[in-house]
Amino acid sequence: MKFTRRSFLAASSAAAVIAAPLGARAANLPRNMRMVIGSKSTGGDTYQTSAMVADALSKKLGINIKVDAVGASDAFKTLARDKRGTTIMIFHDQSYLGYLYGVTGYDNIFADYAIGPTVAINPGNAYLVPASSPYKTMDDILKAAADGTRIRVAIQPGGVSEIGFSAMKNAAKVRAPGSEDNIVAVNTGSQSDKNQAMWDNLADVINGSIQANEQFTQLDSSDPKAMRFVWLTARPETLEQAPEAGMGGTDRAKMLSFASPETSVTLDGSKDFTFDKEFFFLFNKDMDPEISKAIDTTLGEIYASGEIEERQKAAFFIPNYLPQDQALKHLEDKRDTYAKVIDDISSKS
Template sequence: MKLTRRTILAAAGAAVLVAQPMMAFAQELPGNVRLVIGSKSTGGDTYQNSAIVAEALGEHLGINIKVDAVGATEAFKALKRDKRGSTLMIFHDQSYLGNLYGRRGYDDPFANYTFGPTVAINPGNAYLVPADSPYQSMEDILDAAKAGTRVRVAIQPGGVSEIGFSAMKNAARVRAPGSEENLVAVNTGSQSDKNQAMWDDLADVINGSIQANEQFTQLPADDAKAMRFVWVTARAETLQQAPAKGMGNTTLDQLLKYASPATSVTLDGEKDFTFDKEFFFLYNPDMDPAIAKQIDTALTEVFSKGEIQERQKGAFFIPNFLPSDEALSHLGAKRDTYRNVIAEISGN
């Protein structure tokens, strides 16, 4: 065949058409991404944290990322259906704690999904007592259990709310074997349910958070709704990264008095138990690794600018970006520690 300019251009065009599908094989995030979260609340910490990350990541990549508060069960289902990268998930430690506690709807995320980067910590997980409680500290609560007094603790079973209760029982067991039986769970639902259990005198201690319950610690002591913090589970190193003004009218220095080492809930007689509530991405296991790499790269660049950290701290979150590989190792180690705690108090 005689080669002319027309045949050369036609051949080149055909080569481009053939090459295009191969180039598209290395996928990237689509222009519209659904970010499902393991909460149904649009006013809670999971939504608030996810919205900050979604906005920063979307702006950086020039795409639209919409946060969809569908709850854990529906979020996992949606993620399982979509391997294209158009559905991503952000959740926290509940994703694996729910599995460790045997909660329905919680598959082992380490076996069934791919972990993406961590993005933040909520250092606010806490335990509180009524303002007029005879218990002034966790030491008093554990001593009461040792003396045979039944102490009722309101929690939402199967995850972040329960892990601190498990740690209390474990600490009681370490200090005085058998006394852990005197720490009794009052299983409730949302934070408002736990608060109400305290106000109805159905619980002596409740799980709460700095963000949700600090307002009640500022009430006059004779107010029926007044509370006091007795324990903040976060590591001191985590809390120390929060603004010095703390939250509401409670300063950071005051909050540190409720965290380890000032407040000790022992893990094994030597080290204290601590728990940082961390938020991270989860992906469909069959999603193209190129998309995961794109997110890691983009978030590395976003966090290097420093603006997202200011937004997170303004909402009392602690910035905590770890790329996917580091996040997987870190979260796996956390899972193993808490699995051991749960096993110790269950006798498994």
């Protein structure tokens, strides 16, 4: 094809029109942004998913976004101080569960910050028992509590680790009022602390995750460290999006057997309790809304292309982009559901 000056100018003009939305978006953003996260670990799931999102946004917008693992308290403080939009945040449901449980350093995110889009789900939140446990299922555990047996559950109090424990107590109360007193917390710290509580016979059930504990479910049942899954809190619709091979020796079909409806932990006697650990953006509420809009719009384009979804699934995350307005309503609904569970058992905790 022969290019004339006129055709070259026309082509250049067309390219400029196509690139204009992205260029205009990027022009309104700080050239360097700090993404604080509610974790101090650079090897955990919060850092992993945040790094994927930050990398994709940086490339698409042509700006620098640095992930900074400062922990929840410092992340909230840093975000609250920065109205310029040079600081953004990614965290998960702990951000509002901490407030519901009254954890120091957690405020009402729905009042104090602007909720941004969701980006991913970690479907791995789990509860496990020793391989030698007489309790084979959650039904066994709840029946034992109803029969007067004390069930000790190792958790890290005040958030994602505790919400499933609260759901157990609530289910016990719905099934056999008063039996919730027999579901008792063993408050620990990290996952290794919870594992050790099981191995030291200080807990009958522990909170864990597919990622951290699946390896122990593959041990011979005679091994004192061997465990068994009894419950995955994720919605079945979430787990159905996981790779068919699952993780380790636990495939997707097996995972689904530990989740609702095959494993039922009732919410109210008619439907099951479920919990997806979701990651989402938080913004300073006084930040220029054009910045959050640019991030939201660009994320929509990134997820539409499919590349980030492949990266997330390879790391055992479930892609979960919801635009800012939908994300707010979705997270408020989750907050309200879990607030009721916590309130209903608070007098018995």
